Amino acid sequence: MGLFDRLRRRGSAGGGGRAGGDRRGTLDRGSQRADLAHLEQFVASRRGVEGYVEPRTSVTETTIVLVAADGEWTRRRIDGPEVARKLSRDLTIPVYDAQVTGYPQRMRDWSARQKEE
Numbered sequence: 211m212g213l214f215d216r217l218r219r220r221g222s223a224g225g226g227g228r229a230g231g232d233r234r235g236t237l238d239r240g241s242q243r244a245d246l247a248h249l250e251q252f253v254a255s256r257r258g259v260e261g262y263v264e265p266r267t268s269v270t271e272t273t274i275v276l277v278a279a280d281g282e283w284t285r286r287r288i289d290g291p292e293v294a295r296k297l298s299r300d301l302t303i304p305v306y307d308a309q310v311t312g313y314p315q316r317m318r319d320w321s322a323r324q325k326e327e
Contacts, residue, residue: 245286246297252276252284253301261305262313263294274298275308281320 253259258279266272270287274294277283288294291307298305 242287245288248284249274249276249286249288249297250301252278253303256280256282259301259303260314261294261298261303262308262311263288263291263305264308265291274305275313275317276303277314277317279316281314281316281318281323283317283320 253276256278259276262275262277264270264273264275264285272288272290272294273285274288274297275283275285288297295305
């Protein structure tokens with residue numbers, strides 16, 4: 211069983227997950243296989259990646275921001291904080307609650323450099 215199968219099964223088990231399309235109170239779509247594939251590829255192709263879980267809001271589903279050692283980052287939807295933590299364990303990267311820790315300075319520095327170019 212692959213990583214995506216485990217995450218998909220966990221998200222839809224017991225009817226409590228949003229994998230089946232239950233997005234009560236948000237205007238956003240749920241995470242898709244392509245989102246997970248992108249996150250996995252980002253971790254595999256960069257060094258020093260950390261995850262920052264962003265909470266679900268009335269507009270967006272739960273998201274995870276991955277930040278590499280050089281500050282490059284990406285954000286994708288994920289089916290809840292539990293799935294984000296499981297994904298980070300499976301990919302062996304640290305994960306933090308963005309509301310508690312905030313984002314690393316290197317992420318802001320990288321974004322500023324991209325705007326200059």
